[in-house]
Amino acid sequence: MTPPLAGIRVLDLSRVLAGPWCTQLLADLGAEVIKVERPGAGDDTRHWGPPWHGEGDERVAAYFLSANRGKKSAAIDFSRPEGAALVRKIAETCDVVVENFKVGGLKKFGLDAESLRAANPRLIVASITGFGQDGPYAERAGYDFIIQGMGGMMSITGLPDDQPGGGPLRVGVAVVDLFTGMYTATAILAALFRRERTGEGAHIDMALFDTQLAVLANQVSNALVSGKDPPRQGNTHPNIVPYQPFTAADKPLIVAVGNDRQFARLADICGHPEWASDERFATNAVRVANRDEVVRIVSECIRRKPADEWFEKLEAAGIPAGPINSISQALADVQAQHRQMVRTMAGSSVMGSPVRIDGERADSDLPPPALGEHTNDVLAEYLIDALEIERLRSAGVIG
DSSP, X not given: OOOTTTTOXXXXXXXXXXHHHHHHHHHHXXXXXXXXXXXXXXXXXXXXOSSEESSGGGOEEHHHHHHOTXXXXXXXXXXXXXXXXXXXXXXXXXXXXXXXXXXTTTGGGTOSHHHHHHHOTTOEEEEEESSOSSSTTTTSOOOHHXXXXXXXXXXXXXXXXXXXTOSOOXXXXXXXXXXXXXXXXXXXXXXXXXXXXXOOOEEEEEEHHHHHHHTTHHHHHHHHHHSSOOOOOXXXXXXXXXXXXXXXXSSEEEXXXXXXXXXXXXXXHTTOGGGGGOTTTSSHHHHHHTHHHHHHHHHHHHTTSXXXXXXXXXXXXXXXXXXXXXXXXXXXXXXXXXXXXXXXXXXXXXXXXXXXXXXXXXXXXXXOOOTTTXXXXXXXXXXXXXXXXXXXXXXXXBO
């Protein structure tokens, strides 16, 4: 399969997670991604260990491996005039630039969207910041944890205050960064499609705070419609009952009853078909109103048999259910094995892309790069000869 983005060149001036997640997705779809990093240091996440892959000076944090598959690394110090000139030259031949500097942070290097697009009008520049290019918070730095707190995510994550261990919690991965990266990639694809028709590039303005608000999804809609803030509910669902973990005779399992037909089938296999016609339980709306009683009677039923027996019965009845796995258990699951989600690249195990097109996975074969691994190759494309490359390296402009 010819990769969908074959022939698209991306200059990646981002670091940490939101920007690199975006550019990794573009690389998986076939784009050439040139990641510019500081000589001698590189992306901050190279040093966010343990755990580490490799030994000594060659070691790299597992965090970096998670977001930088499929890229070439060029170590260029663009805080120096010669380095900035090199990056501008690369940008002139690119289709896309992704950056996550503070608002105005690249202007002094001539690498801001306005300057780059003046030299290359077809260029699409995606700027990722904490709060966007304008507004009262535009100058603030943005970090996933802070945005989860400010944007309402933590207010709905965790147990209620009146339960042991209650209180706001952040989500276990940096969901704001990840979603922002995915939204940015989507916006870039839309801008590339528009450019095919108009010839015009674009400046994409992505904010972590905006993304956090957007991905509150049904919870923010609940607040807008009801005028009330949704409470923290732990592992229960605000709009569906029963839809939560239950404890079987040996271990917990999740039961997700999505409609009244499924509840009637659950009532049958619990030996209580009358539940389906009980005015307290007959529809999802009344089950939500009588949540505590529904949970009580279903819990009494589930605890009588082991989880594997429930999985068999629930699957046969067409009722969604599943275990609560550790990460290692999830990776060892037969479905994950069949889909070959774990890949080995350059001696390291990394996750593969979840995207499949025409039966083939859209997944780059380039492993996460060593710092400056491709500096020479990238610069050679711009007719910079070996002697000049060595002079720039000796001067500390490149690495």
